[in-house]
Each structure stands twice: as structure tokens, then as C-alpha cells.
Amino acid sequence: MTELRVTPDKYLPHRYAGASGDFNPIHIDTEFAQQVGLPRNILHGLYSMALVARAANTDGDPRALRRLSVQFRGMGVPEEEIVITRNERDDGVVELEAAQGDTKIIRNAEAELRA
């Protein structure tokens, strides 16, 4: 079992919005997010998935990742540490999970790597 720890800063969702093109206000506008019942602006799920992809592919060679599937669960928020756990099964499939404290933000992630 290995893990990757990342604490996205306050403005990470804004940078990710620019990088990805997803400017949904729930990610970049705390007032808007609170109006729709969220505690504050939330992380993009696909940003969290990108961290899971990094954790899966430990050597960072973009050719090595063949497949990644995830289920999105709780909402991730900026300024709290994300812990991604990684467990490689005997059959080579890598199982991963991302959490902030007790809140699981990605569950049942599975990755396959190329040798």
C-alpha cells in the first residue's frame, strides 16, 4: 500500500478551470456554491481523477497508464489534504481511493498499467 498526498490551495480550482475549460461556478464561486447548498466551492471531480491517475502511474511516464476507471463520491474541497491510497493486486490491477479526512471523494478506482 502506497499513497499520494496533495493539498490543493485556495485557487487550485480556478487554475484547473482555466486548464480544463470547465468554469462551472460551483468550482470557482463560493457564494454560488453556498446558494446551491454546498459548504463552499468544490474541486472538479476530474481534477481528483487526475491525482488518482498520478498515484496509479508512479513513474510518471504517460505511456504507462492503459486504463483508469473511477466512481465519484463525496465532494472534494480546496485547502484540505487529499490522501490517495494505492494497492496493487496480484493480477496487476491497481486499486485506488481518494479521501479528505473521512470523506471519500473517489471510490472503487481501478487502473491497469503497461509493463
Place this chain on the structure above:
Amino acid sequence: MTMSVRGRAKAAERPGTLPAVAVKTGAIGKTYPPFAYEVGKEKIAEYARAIGAENPVHFDRDAAREAGFRDVVAPPMFAVVYSSGSVAPGIFDPEVGIDFATMVHGGQEFVWGEPVVSGDVITTTTEVKDVSEKAGKGFYVFESVSTNQDGQEVVRGTWTNIVRGV
């Protein structure tokens, strides 16, 4: 009435009719026009910085070529940058009928092929793969297939959106 309505109260209130089908399945199999995206070196770098990918192959042409890539190479999850423009029309298609107020992105899968590098033109086509209902939730599944200018498949994405209370 003796008709089974499997717990859907609204249908039970209309005796003699079939239970209301809450999700529209008519769009299954529908595809949208191909979406083309030209990959830029600085866009790759911007994306890589945002996700904290530090491998120099995402920033430096010489490092990328030394590692065997044709040019500066995108992190795998850059797939969302060039393919989401193809998926959006399906998500917003009235024929699919997603209720955005209660939609969440439930799951995502990517299967990667040929690496994507700066200068590539990636063309993505999206299909409505499945629309179904389970326990009062609607499941809308889209499949995107992205190929480069040489016809090589670079990624296949499966996008699952879930709508509560359909």
C-alpha cells in the same frame, strides 16, 4: 387495480395506464458531429501544472524527444481537455433529457492508446451508450472515441452521469 407498478406512486394513481417511464431511452445510439481539437504545447504545460504532473516530457521538447515522443506529450488525463467538447452536446441534448439541477458526474473511465503530443489534431465522436433507471436514479452513459490525425485511437472515454429522482 392489479397492475404491478413496482412502487411508483404516480403510475398507481393513473389506473389502467402503464407505469410512467421516467427516463427517455430514445436517444440510445445517437451520435453527435465529430469535434476536432488542436493540441498546443503551452496548453499541455498549463494542464500539467494544474494537476501537479512534473515530468519534464510535459514541458520540454528535448526531454520529450529524448524519451521517445514525437513532441511535448500530454498527461493521460489531458483527455478531458480535447474530448469534453464532444461530450457536452450529448449532455445538453433535450432528446437525452438530463435534468441538470440534480445531475452529478457519477463515474468515468478512460482507456488510452497512442500518446497525444503537441501539434496533434484530435477528433472525438460521442455516442449515447445507455440510458437506464435504477432505484429512482437515471443513469446516462456516453462513450467518446478520440483519434489523432493519423487515425490512431488515443483514448476511449465512458462518462456516466447520474440524475436523482427521475
